[in-house]
Amino acid sequence: MNKIKEAIFSSRDPTFHKKIPIILLLFVIGLVMITQKEPSVELPKEEVKEDSPEISVLERQLENKIAALLKKSLGTAKVDVMITLGSGERMVYEKNEQIQQDNGEEQRNDHQSFSGRKSTSSEVVFGQAASSGEPVLKYIEKPPVAGVLIAAEGTESAGVKKKVIEAVSRALDVSTHRVAVIPYQ
Known part of the structure; x- marks a missing residue:
């Protein structure tokens, strides 16, 4: 190794063209070392649930529900619907x-006066006692609809497709750009 260093960094050999083979050799050795597959240690895999039940x-x-309504309204039995929901249900607690409002009057830098400052604070309400009771559930927020795909017979025309998109958009409370309708083949 010392001979290699000496050959590369030697001041006795001022020409670079003589050092090129040594540099290439070191480069190839480095590539071989990098690409050699080391014995891998198998780590335990984490279980990731993509969709909750x-x-x-x-x-x-x-x-x-959407497929049944579309089958009736389009008058066909060939309707498939795929709905993707966002994150899971969210619990909202009471x-x-x-x-608190401060009614004192203050001066701002622009010499205008205003009165009062508001500050709010909130804490979760517990059933019986804060130490042993459960928090009071106000409501459960359903997960938002991320997207809808509909394949239906009879949706070849733009007018029918538009009506289906608008109806599904309103029924699921989702914007129209998140609803796709394709003809059933």
Whole structure:
């Protein structure tokens, strides 16, 4: 190794063209070392759930309802619906909110006066006692619809496709650009 360093960094050999073979040799050795496959240690894999069972069930229920309505309105039995929901249900708990207002008058830099400052604070309401009771559930927020794909017979015309998009958009409370309708083949 010392001979290689000496050959590359030697001041006795001022010509670079004699050092090129040594540099190339070192480069190739480096590539071989990098590309050699080291014995890998198998790490335990984490289980990742892509869809929770609750979301899958809710998606299927919505798909079945929309498909049944479209079958009736389009007068065909060939309708498939796929709905993708966003994140899971969100629990919203009851809170005590306190609003404090300071009625003092202050001067701003622009010499205008204004009165009062508001500050709010909130805390979750518990059932019996804060230490042992459960928080009071206000409501459960359903997951938002991320997208809808509909394949239906009879949606070849632009007018029918537009009506289907508008109806599904209103029924699921989702914007029209998140609804796609394709003809059933």
